[in-house]
Amino acid sequence: xxxxxxxxxxxxxxxxxxxxxxxxxxxxxxxxxxxxxxxxxxxxxxxxxxxxxxxxxxxxxxxxxxxxxxxxxxxxxxxxxxxxxxxxxxxxxxxxxxxxxxxxxxxxxxxxxxxxxxxxxxxxxxxxxxxxxxxxxxxxxxxxxxxxxxxxxxxxxxxxxxxxxxxxxxxxxxxxxxxxxxxxxxxxxxxxxxxxxxxxxxxxxxxxxxxxxxxxxxxxxxxxxxxxxxxxxxxxxxxxxxxxxxxxxxxxxxxxxxxxxxxxxxxxxxxxxxxxxxxxxxxxxxxxxxxxxxxxxxxxxxxxxxxxxxxxxxxxxxxxxxxxxxxxxxxxxxxxxxxxxxxxxxxxxxxxxxxxxxxxxxxxxxxxxxxxxxxxxxxxxxxxxxxxxxxxxxxxxxxxxxxxxxxxxxxxxxxxxxxxxxxxxxxxxxxxxxxxxxxxxxxxxxxxxxxxxxxxxxxxxxxxxxxxxxxxxxxxxxxxxxxxx
Numbered sequence: 001x002x003x004x005x006x007x008x009x010x011x012x013x014x015x016x017x018x019x020x021x022x023x024x025x026x027x028x029x030x031x032x033x034x035x036x037x038x039x040x041x042x043x044x045x046x047x048x049x050x051x052x053x054x055x056x057x058x059x060x061x062x063x064x065x066x067x068x069x070x071x072x073x074x075x076x077x078x079x080x081x082x083x084x085x086x087x088x089x090x091x092x093x094x095x096x097x098x099x100x101x102x103x104x105x106x107x108x109x110x111x112x113x114x115x116x117x118x119x120x121x122x123x124x125x126x127x128x129x130x131x132x133x134x135x136x137x138x139x140x141x142x143x144x145x146x147x148x149x150x151x152x153x154x155x156x157x158x159x160x161x162x163x164x165x166x167x168x169x170x171x172x173x174x175x176x177x178x179x180x181x182x183x184x185x186x187x188x189x190x191x192x193x194x195x196x197x198x199x200x201x202x203x204x205x206x207x208x209x210x211x212x213x214x215x216x217x218x219x220x221x222x223x224x225x226x227x228x229x230x231x232x233x234x235x236x237x238x239x240x241x242x243x244x245x246x247x248x249x250x251x252x253x254x255x256x257x258x259x260x261x262x263x264x265x266x267x268x269x270x271x272x273x274x275x276x277x278x279x280x281x282x283x284x285x286x287x288x289x290x291x292x293x294x295x296x297x298x299x300x301x302x303x304x305x306x307x308x309x310x311x312x313x314x315x316x317x318x319x320x321x322x323x324x325x326x327x328x329x330x331x332x333x334x335x336x337x338x339x340x341x342x343x344x345x346x347x348x349x350x351x352x353x354x355x356x357x358x359x360x361x362x363x364x365x366x367x368x369x370x371x372x373x374x375x376x377x378x379x380x381x382x383x384x385x386x387x388x389x390x391x392x393x394x395x396x397x398x399x400x401x402x403x404x405x406x407x408x409x410x411x412x413x414x415x416x417x418x419x420x421x422x423x424x425x426x427x428x429x430x431x432x433x434x435x436x437x438x439x440x441x442x443x444x445x446x447x448x449x450x451x452x453x454x455x456x457x458x459x460x461x462x463x464x465x466x467x468x469x470x471x472x473x474x475x476x477x478x479x480x481x482x483x484x485x
Contacts, residue, residue, distance in 0.1 A: 006315040011153035014316070015160075018323055019167045025186075026171025026179035036356040039176035039363060040108065040339050041257040046181060051258045051266035054181040056273045057188035057328035058250060059090060061141065064278055065195075065325045069302035072282035080282025082234040086241035090271030093245045097255040097263030099407050103467045105260075110252035110403075111344035116467050117406040119414035125421050126402075127344055129395045130247060134337040135377065136392040138370065141330045142378030148322045151303045152315045161378050164323070168330040169371030173364055177257055180331045187324040192273075194321035198306055198314070199280045202287050205309055211290045232438045236393065240441035243396035246403045250336040330374075338366040393441030394428025400445055401452040410462040412455035424448030 033039050046054075064083070071079035104113060110130065115123035142161050149160025171179050245251050255263045285301045293301075293308050303322070306314035342363045347354050354362070402417040428444025 006153045006312060006319070008153050008155050010316075011149065011155055011319070014319060014323075015149070015163055018320075018327075019163065022167055022183055022327060023171045023174070025183050026174035028175075029179045029182055030175035033176055033178055036360050036363075038178065039360050040335075040342075041253060042177040042181055044257055045259045046254075046257050046262070047259060048262050048266055048269075050181050050185055051254070051262050052269045052273070053188045054184040054328075054332075055090065055251075055254060055267055055270035057184040057191065057325075058254075058332040059086065059245075059270065059274050059329075060188070060191050060277055060325050061137075061329035064274075065191075065281055065302065065322050068278040068281045069285035069305075073285040073288065073301045078234050080279050080285075082237040083278040083282065084275055085234070085238040086244075086278065087271045087275035088238055089241040089243075089245035090267050090274060092242060093251060094264045094267035094271070096246070096404075096407055097251075097258070097267050098261065100252065100255040101258065101260060101263050103407070103464055104256070106468065107256055108253075108343045109339050110247060110249045111340055111348070112469075113252070113406065113467065114402075114417075115344070115348070116469065117462065118402060118412075118417040122402070122414055122418040122421065123344070123348075125418055126247070126399065127340065129399060129421060129425060130249065130340060131337070133244075133248065133392045133396050134333055134340070135373070137333050138330065138337070138374040139377045141326055141333070142374050144322070145326050145330075146378065148303065148319065148326070152307065152319055158379055162375060164326055164330070165371055165375045165378070168327050169334060169367060169374075172331045172334045173367050176363070177253065177335050180335050181257075183331065184328045187328040190324040191277075191321055191328070194317050194324075195277060195280050198317060198321070199283060202284060202305075202309060206287050206290055211287050217289075232436075232442070236390075236438045236440065236442040239397045239400065239445040240390065240393040243393065243398070243400045243441060243445065247396050247399035248336065249340050250332050253336045253339055334367050334370050334374075337370055338363050341366045341370075390437040390440055391432060393437075394432050394444045395425050397428060397441035397444035398422075398424025398448040401449045405452050405455050409455065410464075411458045411460060412452065412462075413458070413460065416452055416455060420448040420451040423451060 037044055064086075068080055068083040071083055073079070075082070100107070100113070107113065111123060111127055114126040118126075142165050145164035146157035146159075146161030149155050149163075150157045153160075171183065175182070251267075254266075258266055281302060284305050287309075288301055288305050291305060291308050293304050303315070303318045306318040308314075342359055346362055346366075347359060351358075398421045402412075402420050405412050406417065424444045424447045427447040428440045431443035432440035
């Protein structure tokens with residue numbers, strides 16, 4: 001492994017700077033939050049600019065800035081093009097976000113919808129899928145933070161991972177979704193500017209022709225547009241991205257938090273802005289052979305190329321980009337997963353009459369617990385980022401059709417929705433282990449879709465008004481009242 005470019009002293013200085021900024025913003029915004037809606041859904045009145053920024057920044061994860069180059073280095077041109085199809089999920093969710101806000105003006109989570117539309121059995125299957133996926137995403141983000149700091153500075157993996165997880169947990173606890181959205185706005189600007197600078201300098205200093213010649217000589221498979229695994233990955237990633245967004249409470253919570261009629265436009269614009277980012281990030285990996293960069297692990301190709309070209313300046317730039325990408329996603333997943341746990345597990349199964357004040361206190365402790373779990377599960381580094389990410393594809397792709405049918409059509413049965421999610425997941429897992437990671441989501445979506453297909457011809461008709469239900473109320477406090485109950 002090559003020597004780190006950035007000194008540990010400088011790295012700790014940068015980490016401290018960003019940590020103070022994000023935690024201060026969370027604390028400052030949290031002082032102005034009041035009530036459960038403010039904490040969990042930012043008051044349900046987020047405007048178009050912040051809405052677009054938070055959707056785009058959340059989707060620019062460590063998986064975009066580090067896994068997209070990894071997959072490009074492994075699968076070639078289709079790797080980065082296939083990853084860019086993740087934008088389709090945002091674009092397709094745009095009309096659904098508008099529909100969600102209209103049908104469930106007082107909703108909180110994606111679990112609320114599944115329970116009211118498809119019943120308790122489907123709801124519980126969905127919760128298992130969602131929570132498993134959320135933990136997988138949190139672990140991948142924690143791992144990416146540790147890998148980034150280690151590659152650029154030589155600071156041990158577990159130190160860097162710990163700091164990033166702790167910082168994101170703290171400011172999410174302080175400010176809830178309002179703090180997440182505010183920091184996302186700043187982080188989205190840093191990410192866009194940083195990636196454009198990196199790509200521009202690579203084009204200027206290396207150029208397209210030397211990159212192409214080096215690839216043709218040393219790794220011609222990366223230029224092969226007919227490579228079977230790459231083609232399968234192209235379609236698999238399309239369904240994976242759609243499944244991630246359609247099912248995840250990260251995106252549903254934003255649909256509920258955006259002001260009326262904002263969600264559709266915000267998700268559409270976010271998809272357009274996000275589309276070129278994986279291509280630009282992946283292009284960085286293609287320069288590795290031309291530069292003679294030794295890549296000991298594919299998921300480290302982006303920072304290694306950047307530091308080879310720019311030295312210390314490149315290391316700092318990559319650090320800012322990936323640190324911002326990590327924070328913009330980690331905080332979002334913490335907040336949205338906490339909402340699922342509090343709303344669907346705690347209130348749905350344990351304390352059904354909990355007041356809004358009580359639920360807010362539980363939400364704070366849930367975020368802290370999720371942060372601790374993320375730290376514990378990220379320590380062992382159980383897999384590469386790409387392998388871990390695509391394992392969850394078998395789970396999330398099975399939810400695409402039950403959610404799409406459930407939102408847009410009155411047809412379908414509870415048994416169909418449950419079977420589509422359970423059997424789709426099992427089929428995707430079989431494909432993952434029997435064939436490869438690049439077919440898990442594809443197989444899962446196919447089986448789930450076939451099970452939901454007969455709903456097109458059924459006669460049953462769902463009553464949309466059933467999606468509206470009573471929400472937890474704030475309890476008036478007496479002069480002597482000292483508890484939230």
